[in-house]
Amino acid sequence: MSHDREPWWKTGVVYQVYPRSFQDTTGDGIGDLPGVLARLDYLKDLGIDALWLSPIFPSPMADFGYDVADYCNVDPRFGTLADIDRLIAAVHERGMRLLLDFVPNHSSDQHQWFKESRSSRDNPKRDWYIWHDARPDGGVPNNWISDFGGSSWEWDAATGQYYLHAFLKEQPDLNWRNPDLRAAMMDVLRFWFDRGVDGFRIDVLWHIVKAEGFPDNPRKLDHVQRMGEMFDQLQVYNTNQPEAHEISAEMRELADGYTGDRVLIGEIYLPFEDLVKYYGTPERPEVLPFNFGLINVEWSAEAVHALIAEYDAVLPPGGWPNWVLGNHDRPRIAHRVGEAQARVAAMLLLTLRGTPTVYYGDEIGLPDVTIPPDRVMDPAELRNPGKGVGRDPVRSPMPWDASAHGGFTNGEPWLPMNPDWPTRNVAVEADQDGSMLTLHKRLLALRRAHRTLQLGDIHLKPVQGGVLAYERRLDGETLLVTLNLTAEPALYALPALSRALLSTLPDDPATDGSLRANEGVVWVLERG
Ligand code: TEU
Numbered sequence: 001m002s003h004d005r006e007p008w009w010k011t012g013v014v015y016q017v018y019p020r021s022f023q024d025t026t027g028d029g030i031g032d033l034p035g036v037l038a039r040l041d042y043l044k045d046l047g048i049d050a051l052w053l054s055p056i057f058p059s060p061m062a063d064f065g066y067d068v069a070d071y072c073n074v075d076p077r078f079g080t081l082a083d084i085d086r087l088i089a090a091v092h093e094r095g096m097r098l099l100l101d102f103v104p105n106h107s108s109d110q111h112q113w114f115k116e117s118r119s120s121r122d123n124p125k126r127d128w129y130i131w132h133d134a135r136p137d138g139g140v141p142n143n144w145i146s147d148f149g150g151s152s153w154e155w156d157a158a159t160g161q162y163y164l165h166a167f168l169k170e171q172p173d174l175n176w177r178n179p180d181l182r183a184a185m186m187d188v189l190r191f192w193f194d195r196g197v198d199g200f201r202i203d204v205l206w207h208i209v210k211a212e213g214f215p216d217n218p219r220k221l222d223h224v225q226r227m228g229e230m231f232d233q234l235q236v237y238n239t240n241q242p243e244a245h246e247i248s249a250e251m252r253e254l255a256d257g258y259t260g261d262r263v264l265i266g267e268i269y270l271p272f273e274d275l276v277k278y279y280g281t282p283e284r285p286e287v288l289p290f291n292f293g294l295i296n297v298e299w300s301a302e303a304v305h306a307l308i309a310e311y312d313a314v315l316p317p318g319g320w321p322n323w324v325l326g327n328h329d330r331p332r333i334a335h336r337v338g339e340a341q342a343r344v345a346a347m348l349l350l351t352l353r354g355t356p357t358v359y360y361g362d363e364i365g366l367p368d369v370t371i372p373p374d375r376v377m378d379p380a381e382l383r384n385p386g387k388g389v390g391r392d393p394v395r396s397p398m399p400w401d402a403s404a405h406g407g408f409t410n411g412e413p414w415l416p417m418n419p420d421w422p423t424r425n426v427a428v429e430a431d432q433d434g435s436m437l438t439l440h441k442r443l444l445a446l447r448r449a450h451r452t453l454q455l456g457d458i459h460l461k462p463v464q465g466g467v468l469a470y471e472r473r474l475d476g477e478t479l480l481v482t483l484n485l486t487a488e489p490a491l492y493a494l495p496a497l498s499r500a501l502l503s504t505l506p507d508d509p510a511t512d513g514s515l516r517a518n519e520g521v522v523w524v525l526e527r528g
Helices: 033-038 040-046 081-093 112-117 179-194 242-256 272-279 301-314 333-337 339-351 379-383 426-430 436-449 451-455
Strands: 014-017 050-053 097-102 153-156 161-164 199-202 263-266 322-324 355-359 457-460 467-474 477-484 498-503 520-525
Touching: 033 040, 033 081, 040 081, 040 436, 081 097, 097 179, 179 242, 199 242, 242 263, 242 272, 272 301, 301 457, 301 467, 333 339, 339 355, 339 436, 339 477, 339 520, 426 436, 436 451, 436 498, 451 467, 451 477
Parallel strands: 014 050, 014 355, 050 097, 097 199, 199 263, 322 355
Antiparallel strands: 153 161, 457 467, 467 477, 477 520, 498 520
């Protein structure tokens, strides 16, 4: 069977760049687009296929770019439209792809559209946002809670109505029920597709439409602590409405009008049975939803096995899986499972069936960085201090070498570097046989060398003493992955004629299936 015609995003590996923290070229302590350009050869050499850039659009930065003031331009802190054009061209010259971040649920309150919308009740753009009268007693229209805490409604004294914001009050929600707004946002996608962008990660896609009539959300009894106040409620009326599927199908249709297998990856935090509906149907495809299962799972062979099985069971026919270990909102993998297990996690991510996304810095084992109170930048932390919801720790600047500020900037970095940057940086790890970076390069090279790892079927094996194992099979080749998710040695009963291809540990693995503490191995099963 030929697999040559599979779209690039099925076989490829995505790498998330948080542009503020990648490479500064101007000395302002904030990364920029020329910085990304300067590091493209590093990414090519690492072996990834596509870069996704978190938002680079003009923004007051109330939520570090997720508050967009102009969807069709570049923030001067990051560069210019000419810089993005150069970057697109340079990415393509290297045979890679570039994805941008589309933020359709809300704009900045400084967007021209919102300025017009709030200027008067009869402004033509009034209905581009979600306005609502106060209750007779002057109270908020309903009980919806914003993601950063407090009511989702903000009073606008000038026009005497509330507007809705699922996140900060500086991020008013757009009204996708308004056809003109909808058309304007589709034009935004066209603007970037026409410039050659290969796709988008779509921010909070499941939030995009709200229930008509704005009913109160029911209260939830089991309080999910880490996630904050908003999760005291079941998010039934403010998120995941049927109309969201029509919109994602429309976006998909637009993308399909372009050549080159453009991809749309939806950021959706929902239980699997609801999540997978965003694949759409073969007749009406939607998006590739991010699967955040590995971010939340308890780190044991049994729990990860159950997670993979559960996701596989709900995946619709033809639905291509997706796996993620971390992003700019969630604790880093090295922080969650420890440095030793982070190596095993990397092998898991890059050998599972599906499109993996690597979060910048995870390839060198960056930790979560403790932020002193006077350096906190994230509104989530500023509004809920000390609750552990801050995202600055996972956004620290990339340490490239042992020069000042890790080679990230000539100025003062906007967030503190990892304290061990003089030894944990790209240059040091590039020369170390046993480093996390070398492991990532080997895993990515192995994935490229074996189509089986890219496209093969997956067959989960029963867990044996803390070892998670699965086979990947394609066109007569069988690879076996055995992952010791414990800090103790473990034994896995190997099939005959198994030959090790790669261990997560620097020296050769045992040939009898015994795994060292925190070791993962990829084997090829040779035919007798
Ligand atoms: O994140 C939405 C999201 O899923 C939330 O979990 C959010 O990260 C967290 O609760 C904040 O406290 C996306 C972006 O990834 C995030 O950076 C933005 O802040 C958010 O949307 C609003 O655009």
